[in-house]
Amino acid sequence: MTKRTKYYSELIADYSKPELVANELAVELLRDAEIYISQRHDVLPEVTSEYSLEQVEQENKHWWPTHCEALRQGRGDISAGEYANSIVYLCADGYFYGKIAATNKQVNRWAILAQPSITIVWPIVMFNGEVVYCEWNCFDDETNQVIAKGNETLLRRGHRGACYLKCEQLSFYRDVYTSDQLLYWLRR
Numbered sequence: 538m539t540k541r542t543k544y545y546s547e548l549i550a551d552y553s554k555p556e557l558v559a560n561e562l563a564v565e566l567l568r569d570a571e572i573y574i575s576q577r578h579d580v581l582p583e584v585t586s587e588y589s590l591e592q593v594e595q596e597n598k599h600w601w602p603t604h605c606e607a608l609r610q611g612r613g614d615i616s617a618g619e620y621a622n623s624i625v626y627l628c629a630d631g632y633f634y635g636k637i638a639a640t641n642k643q644v645n646r647w648a649i650l651a652q653p654s655i656t657i658v659w660p661i662v663m664f665n666g667e668v669v670y671c672e673w674n675c676f677d678d679e680t681n682q683v684i685a686k687g688n689e690t691l692l693r694r695g696h697r698g699a700c701y702l703k704c705e706q707l708s709f710y711r712d713v714y715t716s717d718q719l720l721y722w723l724r725r
Contacts, residue, residue, distance in 0.1 A: 544662050548598060552605040555656040563606050570603035574618035576696040581621065590666035596695035597669050605659060611651035613644060621701040628705045654678045667694050684711040
């Protein structure tokens with residue numbers, strides 16, 4: 538039998554289960570997210586001995602809980618800020634180049650995933666240098682129905698480079714297109 542892995546053992550918060558983090562920690566994570574966004578360079582930084590893959594991986598591990606909390610809180614402004622200006626976003630709908638195109642594609646998805654009474658969890662997250670891989674699912678807090686699930690691979694060159702490639706597979710089982718009422722909940 539293979540050993541089971543607890544993917545959040547080295548991270549500040551555990552988003553593998555539906556329990557919310559403490560309010561103080563949530564505030565701290567959102568503040569950290571804004572700090573990380575402010576460190577992003579317009580040009581993708583090179584990996585060098587001064588900015589190594591080990592440092593990038595550590596920064597990605599610090600970033601991950603901020604990413605999860607921003608999505609749970611409906612902070613589309615933070616989620617959009619996590620993208621490099623030249624992001625390439627690949628999904629079943631096609632490919633989207635640039636921060637504006639990727640953000641416009643994501644806005645309905647963010648609203649669905651962050652709506653009241655829906656909880657998103659990421660039971661699996663793995664890091665390798667600038668690669669972040671996760672599997673996620675969203676469920677209705679009242680009915681326990683899974684409304685969406687998926688996985689994504691992100692190339693994120695730490696805080697300086699932000700997310701510059703996102704490959705995503707997702708399946709929506711309900712609420713495929715969001716209403717204006719749900720878009721209200723998403724902070725943009």
